[in-house]
Amino acid sequence: MDTAVMQVSDPTEPHTSSIVDQSVAGLRLHALEMGALVIEQVAAAVKSLVERDALLAQAVLARDSRVDAYEKQLDRDSLTFIALQQPVANDLRLARAIVRIGRELERAGDEAKKIARFALSLDAANDGDPVLAVGRQLRHMAALSGSMLRNAVRAADEMDPRLARNVLERDAELDAEFAAALRLVMSYVLQDHRFLRPTIDTIFALKGLERIGDHATNIAEQVLYMMGQDRQQADAA
Amino acid sequence: MNTTLAEKAATPTFSIVMEERKAATVSSAKAVAAKLDFWYGTNQALKNINLSIVENHVTALIGPSGCGKSTFLRCFNRMHDLQADTKYSGSIMLHPENINLVGKEVDPIEVRMRIGMVFQKPNPFPKTVFENVAYGLRLRGFNSRTELAERVEKALRAAAIWDEVKDRLNDSALALSGGQMQRLCIARALATEPEILLFDEPTSALDPIATAKIEELITELRQRVTILIVTHNMQQAARVSDFTAFMYLGELVEVDATSKIFTNPSKKATEDYITGRYG
Numbered sequence: 001m002d003t004a005v006m007q008v009s010d011p012t013e014p015h016t017s018s019i020v021d022q023s024v025a026g027l028r029l030h031a032l033e034m035g036a037l038v039i040e041q042v043a044a045a046v047k048s049l050v051e052r053d054a055l056l057a058q059a060v061l062a063r064d065s066r067v068d069a070y071e072k073q074l075d076r077d078s079l080t081f082i083a084l085q086q087p088v089a090n091d092l093r094l095a096r097a098i099v100r101i102g103r104e105l106e107r108a109g110d111e112a113k114k115i116a117r118f119a120l121s122l123d124a125a126n127d128g129d130p131v132l133a134v135g136r137q138l139r140h141m142a143a144l145s146g147s148m149l150r151n152a153v154r155a156a157d158e159m160d161p162r163l164a165r166n167v168l169e170r171d172a173e174l175d176a177e178f179a180a181a182l183r184l185v186m187s188y189v190l191q192d193h194r195f196l197r198p199t200i201d202t203i204f205a206l207k208g209l210e211r212i213g214d215h216a217t218n219i220a221e222q223v224l225y226m227m228g229q230d231r232q233q234a235d236a237a
Numbered sequence: 238m239n240t241t242l243a244e245k246a247a248t249p250t251f252s253i254v255m256e257e258r259k260a261a262t263v264s265s266a267k268a269v270a271a272k273l274d275f276w277y278g279t280n281q282a283l284k285n286i287n288l289s290i291v292e293n294h295v296t297a298l299i300g301p302s303g304c305g306k307s308t309f310l311r312c313f314n315r316m317h318d319l320q321a322d323t324k325y326s327g328s329i330m331l332h333p334e335n336i337n338l339v340g341k342e343v344d345p346i347e348v349r350m351r352i353g354m355v356f357q358k359p360n361p362f363p364k365t366v367f368e369n370v371a372y373g374l375r376l377r378g379f380n381s382r383t384e385l386a387e388r389v390e391k392a393l394r395a396a397a398i399w400d401e402v403k404d405r406l407n408d409s410a411l412a413l414s415g416g417q418m419q420r421l422c423i424a425r426a427l428a429t430e431p432e433i434l435l436f437d438e439p440t441s442a443l444d445p446i447a448t449a450k451i452e453e454l455i456t457e458l459r460q461r462v463t464i465l466i467v468t469h470n471m472q473q474a475a476r477v478s479d480f481t482a483f484m485y486l487g488e489l490v491e492v493d494a495t496s497k498i499f500t501n502p503s504k505k506a507t508e509d510y511i512t513g514r515y516g
Contacts, residue, residue, distance in 0.1 A: 089508045
């Protein structure tokens with residue numbers, strides 16, 4: 001047995017009890033399935049907005065209940081695991097992190113839902129529409145937040161602290177993108193107050209993407225927490 | 238009665254109480270093991286153990302069978318002296334007098350008066366309830382009937398068994414239930430007012446209700462006595478102890494606050510053991 005100081009604590013290492021292994025594997029599997037679903041929701045929502053695809057936007061709204069169902073399942077399964085197996089240390093941290101990851105994914109899914117709703121409201125494309133003017137920024141932010149979310153979920157899948165830290169590092173970049181897009185879209189409402197409503201909607205869409213990046217960051221923090229590293233340690237490493 | 242906790246916290250008396258409580262929890266070491274080695278013949282069972290036992294707190298010793306936790310516990314009251322061909326080196330200093338508990342010059346009988354022990358299986362003497370508790374007191378020279386009665390009652394109350402046996406003091410202790418017998422053994426250990434109480438898996442032979450009573454008792458007792466407990470039940474260590482020490486192959490691997498050990502231990506070996514990944 002290795003008595004060295006822990007560098008990385010991996011809750012996916014096998015236990016003596018196969019029931020514990022099954023519980024841990026089940027929790028992780030469902031969190032990853034939920035992650036994949038939310039990644040898909042975010043990508044589809046952005047696509048529906050950029051390409052004015054009402055059908056796709058409808059599909060995003062229809063699938064949101066599945067996201068919610070996953071969150072409830074993770075909540076229930078974690079609680080059962082804690083009650084029946086009395087996990088400690090990295091197993092306990094995993095049980096808590098899974099609940100939190102579920103919550104973050106559910107919120108990211110909500111942002112996707114809001115973006116899809118916005119896409120549906122834009123049935124008549126207007127050349128002066130601010131959302132078209134910031135199309136490039138929107139795509140850019142969508143690419144960045146989407147990639148952060150994918151990497152956060154992948155970090156949870158592969159228990160990869162480096163990948164998790166990479167997500168944390170990119171959050172500032174996304175914030176800067178948001179600030180730049182905000183300046184651009186605000187210039188529209190200053191030109192003509194008729195653009196007020198679409199401008200606000202566009203800002204909400206941009207803010208949604210920025211929030212998705214925050215949720216990805218929080219998921220990455222939970223991955224580090226599961227592995228016994230807090231953010232300060234992660235920053236120092 | 239509608240004051241919130243925040244409002245209460247803002248009142249001076251509340252903060253004074255909290256300050257006092259904080260001051261009271263700053264404790265010193267009751268006993269300190271330093272470079273402690275122990276041999277059964279040529280077999281070294283303890284290797285260079287350095288551990289402070291904090292006064293009026295519960296320290297739990299955990300680890301797989303054969304890791305040396307019971308051996309370590311038994312050093313405190315010199316139980317090993319009853320066996321031939323055993324050897325100590327290093328020290329366990331008892332504070333505040335700085336007596337080396339494992340020193341050759343120290344009388345084991347005197348050590349056992351100051352350091353009580355409760356075993357895995359309840360082992361009352363085949364005597365009455367009263368005589369079980371009075372036994373150690375008589376050894377210490379207490380003969381007055383009234384004083385004995387007083388001290389026996391005090392010990393039985395402290396062990397949370399008085400109400401159950403006060404009308405059966407002259408019945409045989411062997412007629413009690415397992416949980417009652419174990420609490421009687423705790424009363425017997427408490428009667429001589431020891432400074433440290435050693436528990437060697439005190440609940441492994443008891444049902445969950447009796448176990449809960451003993452655990453509750455341990456939590457109460459730590460206000461007056463320093464407690465060291467060996468347990469195979471990880472949840473028990475988590476529930477009753479303030480500090481947890483993990484031992485493996487005769488060595489102390491890690492000791493820390495129990496809340497730290499069971500949420501985020503520093504050593505991988507500790508985490509592997511408490512999460513059931515050992516071996």
